[in-house]
Each structure stands twice: as C-alpha cells, then as structure tokens.
Amino acid sequence: MIEQLPSLPLLALALAIVVFASTLQASVGMGFGMVAAPLLALIDPLLSPVPIMMVGIVVAVWGAWRERGNIAGAEIVAGVGGRVIGSSLAFLLLLVFSDESSFYLLFGGLTLVAVLLTALGKPVAFTLANHWALSTLSGLMGTITSVGAPPMAILYRGQRPDKVRPTLNALFFTGCVVGLTSLGLAGRLAAIHLVLSAIILPGVLAGIWLARYFRTDSASRLSAVMLTVSGAAAAVLILKGLNVFS
Numbered sequence: 001m002i003e004q005l006p007s008l009p010l011l012a013l014a015l016a017i018v019v020f021a022s023t024l025q026a027s028v029g030m031g032f033g034m035v036a037a038p039l040l041a042l043i044d045p046l047l048s049p050v051p052i053m054m055v056g057i058v059v060a061v062w063g064a065w066r067e068r069g070n071i072a073g074a075e076i077v078a079g080v081g082g083r084v085i086g087s088s089l090a091f092l093l094l095l096v097f098s099d100e101s102s103f104y105l106l107f108g109g110l111t112l113v114a115v116l117l118t119a120l121g122k123p124v125a126f127t128l129a130n131h132w133a134l135s136t137l138s139g140l141m142g143t144i145t146s147v148g149a150p151p152m153a154i155l156y157r158g159q160r161p162d163k164v165r166p167t168l169n170a171l172f173f174t175g176c177v178v179g180l181t182s183l184g185l186a187g188r189l190a191a192i193h194l195v196l197s198a199i200i201l202p203g204v205l206a207g208i209w210l211a212r213y214f215r216t217d218s219a220s221r222l223s224a225v226m227l228t229v230s231g232a233a234a235a236v237l238i239l240k241g242l243n244v245f246s
Helices: 008-028 032-043 050-066 073-096 100-120 128-145 149-156 161-185 191-213 216-241
Strands: none
Touching (some): 032 050, 032 100, 032 128, 032 149, 050 161, 073 100, 073 128, 100 149, 128 149, 128 161, 149 161
C-alpha cells in the first residue's frame, strides 16, 4: 500500500492546498471542496474525492457544532432525502464512467458546473420542492467530486447567515457520509484513502486556525481566487479526460 502513495513533494503540495482550502471554508463559509477537490485530483486521483470527503467531515462537524443551536432541523430532512437520491444517481454514473479518462471528464465537467453556479447562479424561491431538487443536484455533484455546496448556496442566498452556516455544515456532513457510502458501493473506497486522509487532516486543522486572521473584506477576495483556481483546474481535468496531454 505504501508504494502507491504519491511522492513526498506531491503530498507536501496537497497539504498546502488543503490548508488554503480550509482557510477559505472557515472564512467564507464554503470553498473547501471546490478548491481542494479538482487540484488534488490533478496531483493524484487517489487524493480526490474520497480523502476530501473524509476530512470534510471534520470541517463540517466543527462548523455545525459551533453554532448547533441555529441548525434548521426540518430542512435537514429534505436535504438528506435529496442527497440520497443524488448519490444514488452518482452511483449509476460512476458505473458508466469507470475508466480514468471518462472519470476526468465527468469530474472536471461537474466542477466547472459548480464554478458557474457559484459565479452566475441567481437566488431561487426557498420552497420545499426547490430544497429537494437542489439537494439532489448537490448529492450528485458532491458524491462524484466532493463539491456539493454551490446548489445549496443558491438556495440559501438571502437567508439569515446565523442559520445558513450551521445548517449547510450539517448538510455537508450528511452529504459526505451518504457520498462515501455510494462510493463504497461503487467499489471506489480503499484502505489507502484512510492513510491519505490522515496525512492531509493536519492541513484542515491549520486552515481553521489561520481563518481567524482573515477579515470579511479579505474573504471576498479569497472567494474570487477560489473561482479562478477552481475553474482553471476544472478545465485542465477536462483536457486530461480528452487526452490532450497524452
């Protein structure tokens, strides 16, 4: 198993990326998966999405527990239901896109969708039907790429921030658990993912600690960087899937 690990320089680079992505998540409220997932996938497919989901559970639990009194429990039910449906669809897609090239295309394409939704998506009515629909899309995207936040961010625009943060983190937690279950059923979980998760976990903790030094105006600049980096990484993943670099 050890010989399958990425080289030490690549692991160091992955750790640095996770530190930045975690800082962004703790400062802005989203962005961990959007930044870390495509960049780590470029470094080594073993690093994403499974390890991102595993350490993402830590990020989500920390954010949800910190403001647990403001979690909207009724919305969690719709969110979990939609994510189960979306993860089931993702499971079927993963059976079809089983080779490396097609997976890169799927991964890059969905990441690009996430970037566009974040940058251009307009608020939608906060209804139960929309909650189920966007939670389903979130489950589909989150299971394949670990980037499931953008559809939910569109739904929750305009809602009270003190409710949005813990509720989205709670949904992020359930999404990671449901997504990992689907990936396991699709045969995409291995022991090495636990090793890689343990390696990058300190980067998550460091990012949470560093976030205290970023003010709100700094967070807006970080958000612009997030979209730029994620979009570029998604484009490279798509080109890899098309075998442009072969």
